[in-house]
Amino acid sequence: MGNRHGLDAGRDTKAKSHQRFDxxxxxxxxxxxxxxxxxxxxAIIEILSSRTSSERQQIKKKYKTTYGKDLEEVLKSxxxxxxxxxxxxxxxxxxxxxxxQLQKAMKGxxxxxxxxxxxxxxxxxxxxxxxxxxxxxxFDKSLxxxxxxxxxxxxxxxLVSLLQANRDEGDNVDKDLAGQDAKELYDAGEGxxxxxxxxxxxxxxxxxxxxxxxxxxxxxxxxxxxxxxAIEAETSGDLQKAYLTLVRxxxxxxxxxxDRLYKSMKGAGTDEDTLIDIIVTRAEVDLQGIKARFQxxxxxxxxxxxxxxxxxxxxxxxxALLH
Numbered sequence: 626m627g628n629r630h631g632l633d634a635g636r637d638t639k640a641k642s643h644q645r646f647d648x649x650x651x652x653x654x655x656x657x658x659x660x661x662x663x664x665x666x667x668a669i670i671e672i673l674s675s676r677t678s679s680e681r682q683q684i685k686k687k688y689k690t691t692y693g694k695d696l697e698e699v700l701k702s703x704x705x706x707x708x709x710x711x712x713x714x715x716x717x718x719x720x721x722x723x724x725x726q727l728q729k730a731m732k733g734x735x736x737x738x739x740x741x742x743x744x745x746x747x748x749x750x751x752x753x754x755x756x757x758x759x760x761x762x763x764f765d766k767s768l769x770x771x772x773x774x775x776x777x778x779x780x781x782x783x784l785v786s787l788l789q790a791n792r793d794e795g796d797n798v799d800k801d802l803a804g805q806d807a808k809e810l811y812d813a814g815e816g817x818x819x820x821x822x823x824x825x826x827x828x829x830x831x832x833x834x835x836x837x838x839x840x841x842x843x844x845x846x847x848x849x850x851x852x853x854x855a856i857e858a859e860t861s862g863d864l865q866k867a868y869l870t871l872v873r874x875x876x877x878x879x880x881x882x883x884d885r886l887y888k889s890m891k892g893a894g895t896d897e898d899t900l901i902d903i904i905v906t907r908a909e910v911d912l913q914g915i916k917a918r919f920q921x922x923x924x925x926x927x928x929x930x931x932x933x934x935x936x937x938x939x940x941x942x943x944x945a946l947l948h
Contacts, residue, residue: 646680648687655684655699656692664703666938673715674945678909681716707897707939714905715946720755722906723748724763727756731775738863741772741784743885743902746870747878750790757788779822779864783871786830793833803839806832807847810840814859815848822864829871837875879911883919886927890934897939900931904946916947 651672658665676684688696700712714722723744730740748756760768769788776784806828813824832840841852848855856868873881882903889899907915919927928947935943 646676646683648680648683649691651676651680651684652687652691652696655688655696659699659703666704666708666941669700669704669712670938670942670945673712674942674948678715678719682718685716704938707901707935708937708942710897711901711905711939711942714901718759719906719909720752720759721763723752723756724759724768726902727760727768728764728771731771736775738776738780739866741776742863742867742870745784745787746867747874747881750792750794753788753790757790779860780862780867782822783826783830783864783867786826789830792831793836795833796835797833798835798839800839800843803836803843804847806836806840807843810844810852810855811848815855820859825868829868829875834875834878837872841872841876877918879914879918880922882907882911882915883922883927886915886919887923887930890930895934897935900935900943904931904943908946912947 654668654672658668672684673681685696688694688699697713697716700716701709704712717725726740727744730737744756745753757768760766760771769785772784772788773781809824810828813821828840829837844850844852844855853869853872856865856872860868870881873884885899886903889896889903903915904912916927919925919930923930928944931943931947932940
């Protein structure tokens with residue numbers, strides 16, 4: 626696996642910023658779009674898809690100051706379905722959006738472990754810290770305490786490790802360490818009865834993505850099999866899902882998201898929530914890189930697939946975000 630698909634490649638350094646952004650003008654346009662009979666969806670799509678996240682925050686503020694109403698509430702009453710969901714997701718701050726996803730995953734009966742895994746296993750230290758702060762701010766509770774209360778056993782341990790946001794994010798690769806780590810993973814997994822998750826947690830939560838890629842290569846050389854196969858043989862359920870997500874994001878984060886998008890659309894029916902989550906949350910991080918990987922892996926354009934799998938204003942908004 627080359628480094629070019631790592632954490633560093635394809636991150637959109639410059640978010641789409643509008644040449645002459647004017648929050649006042651945008652607030653007025655949105656107000657006009659929602660006034661009177663019918664809604665001007667095209668105007669809403671144009672503004673939401675061509676502004677950066679921080680510009681959308683300014684528009685929200687301006688709107689409330691000018692009209693004495695929350696833009697979200699107004700859009701909720703005007704829009705519906707997946708189009709409404711996407712529009713509201715775009716008006717949320719990225720860290721708060723993730724915090725709300727996590728809270729929703731743990732609220733009420735049963736926990737959606739898949740959401741906890743997806744969010745916590747794919748984020749950088751900085752993103753995890755921001756999500757923890759947002760969670761505390763929004764719900765007046767500690768994310769770590771809630772995760773501890775809602776999960777158990779091995780899954781709880783890996784998620785708590787990740788919440789420490791203590792991953793090495795340096796660029797150096799230590800080949801000797803990669804060899805030692807590979808041996809330790811073998812000894813902790815296939816080399817013994819039962820899996821010693823501590824070694825897995827320690828390495829998968831703390832080593833840099835570049836270092837982990839070197840470790841996986843060393844594992845392949847040393848043991849003659851892929852680390853993902855070993856994880857599939859040694860673990861099951863949510864723990865397996867968490868480990869595989871960590872391995873896949875370390876190997877190729879954009880490829881991981883490309884796969885998730887592809888799976889959300891292939892076959893009968895579309896998983897719209899996954900589409901919304903990934904396109905909205907990666908829009909200013911690495912969406913262009915994800916599009917490129919999607920094209921490489923599946924020989925088709927992400928925009929075309931989204932276009933054929935969705936419809937109406939929801940489709941128009943997603944396609945606009947992809948450009």
